[in-house]
Amino acid sequence: MNVYIKNGLLIGLNLMLVTACNDRLTVQPTQSIDVTQALSNEQDVRITLTGAYDGLSDGNLYGGGFQYIGELLGDNRDVVFGGTFTALDELWRKTITTTNTDVRDTWLDSYNVINRTNNVLANLEKVSEDNRTSYEGQARFIRGAMYFELIKLFGKSYNDGTPASNPGVPLVLTPTGAVGDVDNRVRNSVAEVYAQVIDDLTKAEQLLATSPTGTFATALVGNSGVATKGAAQAMLARVYLQQQNFAAARDAANRVITSGTYTLASDVAGAFSDVSPESIFKIVVTDQDGITGTNALNTYFASTRNSGRGDIRVQTKFRQLFGAGDVRGQFFTTVNNNVFTSKFNDLFGDVVVIRLAEMYLVRAEANLRLNTSVGATPLADINAIRTRAGATQFTAVTVADVLLERRLELAFEGQQIADLKRTGTAVGTTPYNANNLVLPIPQREIDTNKQLAQNPGYIN
Template sequence: MNTYIKNGLLIGLSTLVLTACSDRLNVQPTQSIDSGQALATEQDVNITLTGAYDGISDGNLYGGGIQYTGELLGDNRDVVFGGTFTTLDEFWRKTITTSNVDVRDTWLDGYNAINRANNVLANVSKVGTANRNSIEGQARFIRGAMYFELIKLFGKSFNDGTPASNPGVPLVLTPTASVTDADYRTRNTVAEVYTQVLDDLTKAEQLLPATQANGTGFATKGAAQAMLARVYLQQQNYSSARDAANRVIASGTFSLATTFAAAFTDASPETIFKIVVTDQDGSNGLNTYYGSTRVSGRGDIRVQTKFRQLYDAADPRGQFFTTVNNNVFTNKFNDRFGDVPVIRLAEMYLVRAETNSRLSSSVGASPLADVNAVRARAGAPLLTSVTLATILLERRLELAFEGQQIADVKRIAGTVGTTPYSANNLVLPIPQREIDTNKNLVQNPGY
């Protein structure tokens, strides 16, 4: 982690502590901060935790960037990127440069959020016993989720080569309080990063309550379980992925929305974790790029006939689009100030269906029953049988544009057009600024 990252982390921490997230304009850069003095009380720790949530809501993270990066990297002309931002166009064309500022900011903002979570975890002893488990669990969820997203983008897929030797991303598990040579980290292996992710999320599941009084914008036990299901699925640990998804469904905390359209409202009962957006705070990058100009979007990502024809003619999801000036846009993100969905219950049904199918088991329900539960909610015709291919297609139809495309291509060893899942240009480069500053970092192949 280089000086650029560290200074950003310190600035972020100083902002949280000194201004309680309310005034970021008067903060001066600093090379060190006395974290013991800065986080002296439970209120200080809570403020820093709020800052960690603010960090992951950034436009380059769960505010939309992680999702549209995953979709554009994995796209095979199912959409056309027609915008003027060359950084996103590079994602879509798979011609990413090491100077791409969106790549740089995803790295920087991810480590900023991690550092804030690290500060919470380093000071959780200052929290009273009534709230300590929840606060620690939330910080671990944030850190585990961020490392999972970083390793998927900047490291090889878990099924590509040898995870125990493939370079991942640097693991930083303590607060960055001062800049020293020790902060010029090397890249941990893919396997080491996944081990840390699972450690954080498993502990988060144990510590977190089933619900948070503040709502679905805060991590819960179900959010940790759902993220674990994603991690295990990416590792091809099918039994653990199945069981984690089953715990979410069996809890009864969440339920499928009454319609497909209702699943993309702020009040949707199937939202497991989301980024809360208001007209005062937060940004919905999915609306910005996927939304048409009629709904305050830029109209940059245009859905092609090729993709829409994947839906059955009687499937309402195939009509969940808007045409503007002969260009077609998804209706999933039409609200400029709508909350940004990160994980939905429908995905857990499809994880359980896929893993049960692969394992020839029926934990919780049969694969057919789970797929039909999702299709019934959408109003699509029910199926009489399913295969693994059917289930994978259902994932594509249900979760389109929500960020899972490149991860799915990689874990099933598929292709993006004629580009194999293991191609160098389907992995983001380490930002050039990081390479130039920290000589211990090794660039990804192909860059």
């Protein structure tokens, strides 16, 4: 962490007074809170937590950035990037520079959100007993999710070398206020970052309810834009799978599935609607004025006919992976001979971060690798996904089948590079552990914090 981050984190500079509106996470800025007066009571803590959700919805984070970075970095000509933005083109071509603006803003915005959660966690004594547990759980979920995304992008994969010695990202667990040399942090190891992620998400699971609770969430019940027990469980399933801790991944996914809180949508299109029954956690997007989530997936993946830029074009090579009758193989939009995914056609559609279908895929893979059938057999789980898609049912299933099913079902949702790295699969001719598949520490971070070591393969 450095001066650039810290300037953005100062609560007096960037914390806005926001209020929840109706049943959506719609927030309206009314004034800045002076740093000397901030967080003096429960309302201030609630404002800060709402600000953390607002930051989380940014277009460089779960508003689309984490997802399109994961897809472009892991792409092997399944798509073509035809846009004019150099930052995204560098990601797609794997020729990323240390001054890439998307990389810079993803780092900065993530630490901004982390600082807001740190302020919440440091001031829980000012929150009523009725709300304290919920506030802590939500803050821990957000902080754990942010560090998980950061370590996947800026550190080596957990199965690449030695996590205990591989450099990860700086762990900042207390609020950043006045700027000083003490805030120039070294990079914690990959193992240390994962341990913190698991600690935060495990505590979040314990603290959070099945549905949003407390005055903060009163207007948001029924809306998966707020962290819940299921969201923490689902994120843990992702984390454990990335570590290849298959038993823990299986059990976390199974807790989500067997909770009965979520059900698979009846059709493929329904999985991406704002009222999808399988949405576990999402970024709420509205067309109202004020601070709302950003749907950057619509911006880059959708055709111009559907309010997008038409930058990311799906190639025949990928579409041919779907079997006859598989509805997912027709879930595309064609404009001027270019093909685009139809997952993000709604400009104001909510951005789904985690959905139930992924939990079936996690449980199936983990059970298969462990030769177990906790919750259901791998075959039953995979066929549940394929039945919804109208695809031919399997009579037997292998790990390769499950991994291909993940690619087909979760395409363009941000899991591509993470899946390739954890399975040791090359991106075309580029080895999974190549230097250019790890993002560089942004140059401005290096310039202002000499304790930060750059990732291999990048010249400062």
